[in-house]
Amino acid sequence: MDDELLAEAAKIFGTTTKKATVNAALKAAVDREKRREFADWLKSGGLPDLTGHADSKPDAA
Numbered sequence: 519m520d521d522e523l524l525a526e527a528a529k530i531f532g533t534t535t536k537k538a539t540v541n542a543a544l545k546a547a548v549d550r551e552k553r554r555e556f557a558d559w560l561k562s563g564g565l566p567d568l569t570g571h572a573d574s575k576p577d578a579a
Contacts, residue, residue, distance in 0.1 A: 524539055531542035
């Protein structure tokens with residue numbers, strides 16, 4: 519394990535143990551990936567057009 523990198527991560531996450539630092543880093547990595555996946559989903563049309571009336575049907579493509 520890279521002790522310098524671990525110390526830097528501990529500063530960033532405000533953790534005091536190796537276990538807490540590793541867990542915080544793992545959570546941050548997973549959260550970042552989930553945000554990326556969600557952004558990709560939104561970009562690909564994951565939400566319907568929200569600019570029309572609630573009772574209107576989307577235009578046929």
